[in-house]
Amino acid sequence: MKPLTRGPARSRSHTHMGRRPRRSTRLYAEAPVALRSRKALRLPRLDGQRATAVVALIGLTVILLSLFVLPDYRIKAIDVKGNQGTATQDIRESAAFVEGRSAFLVRAGDVAAAVKSLPGIEEARAHIVLPDRVEIVVKDTPPEVAWVSGNLVAWVDKNGVVRDQPPPEQDKRITIRDLTGRIYEKGDKVDVYALQAAQQLSVLMQRELQSFEVPREGELVLVSSQGWRALFNARGDLNGQVAALRRVIGSGRAVAYVDVRVPSLVSYK
Missing domain, CATH: 3.40.50 (Rossmann fold)
Known part of the structure; x- marks a missing residue:
């Protein structure tokens, strides 16, 4: 009867038996959000032409805004033409509300309406003459x-x-x-x-x-x-x-x- 002999010891496997544990579903759920948020933080890349256009637009905006506040573009003079029976000073006083205002904010129609309200004025036209003048042309009834x-x-x-x-x-x-x-x-x-x-x-x-x-x-x-x-x-x-x-x-x-x-x-x- 042969004696029982033990075979060489088998190395123990480090793998777990049974079902492998699942990774946390929270990590899977949050991963795409993290990726999306990271993508959202990325700034769009501008090519040379687009960058130039953006810079030009910003510069133009600054220039236009400065024109509204520069003193050189504020109304300083009111010229009157065509009046025969209405005093020039009366016409200027009727349009005096535009003095000191930006030439870009003055509406010619408002000036003409104010002048036309004077007695004897049949027609009135106003023009904004840059940088700082308003020209008023009237047709009135001359005294007879x-x-x-x-x-x-x-x-x-x-x-x-x-x-x-x-x-x-x-x-x-x-x-x-x-x-x-x-x-x-x-x-x-x-x-x-x-x-x-x-x-x-x-x-x-x-x-x-x-x-x-x-x-x-x-x-x-x-x-x-x-x-x-x-x-x-x-x-x-x-x-x-x-x-x-x-x-x-x-x-x-x-x-x-x-x-x-x-x-x-x-x-x-």
């Missing part, structure tokens, strides 16, 4: 009539508004003497009916006309170069009144005063 009240002369346009300046051609003006005692200031309105009647009679009675007078509102006296006076109803039919006056003057009678306010009932002396 010298409205005399006492020792004061008011220059009146076709709409009856008292203006600032005398008409360009003073030798062609119509003169109306107001006998009501009222004193007129700039912006006031005179008797429009008397004004319109004087304008019409200056054409119809051009040869006889010397001047006009307003004794009461709505009435007008024509003073002739021959010395007689004719009283008109400024609100009535002037053609009928002129026809009645010509009949009296043409009759050869020596008259000093003719009342033609009612053409069918003419009186004279």
Whole structure:
């Protein structure tokens, strides 16, 4: 009987028997997040052209922002052109709100609207002239009539508004003497009916006309170069009144005063 002999000892395996333990699912779950966050922190690489464009854009932005604050680009002067009956100073004062503001922030439409609100201004245009000027061009109604009240002369346009300046051609003006005692200031309105009647009679009675007078509102006296006076109803039919006056003057009678306010009932002396 052979004796039992032990074989050589087998090296013990270091591997674990059974199921291998799983790694933590937390590590697997967090790994992609870490990778994503690392990628998110990476700055995009710019090629040469893009880098140049970005630098140029930043420089342009700085330049534009500086233009808004530089004193050289703030409005310092307001030029006015085209005005005939409106004082230049009045137009400048109406647009004075732009002085000191950046030329890039001034709206030409706002300037034109402010000027157009003045009496007698029919049209107004404004232009921003860099670096520091505003140019205003207006069209206004020039004064056509010298409205005399006492020792004061008011220059009146076709709409009856008292203006600032005398008409360009003073030798062609119509003169109306107001006998009501009222004193007129700039912006006031005179008797429009008397004004319109004087304008019409200056054409119809051009040869006889010397001047006009307003004794009461709505009435007008024509003073002739021959010395007689004719009283008109400024609100009535002037053609009928002129026809009645010509009949009296043409009759050869020596008259000093003719009342033609009612053409069918003419009186004279």
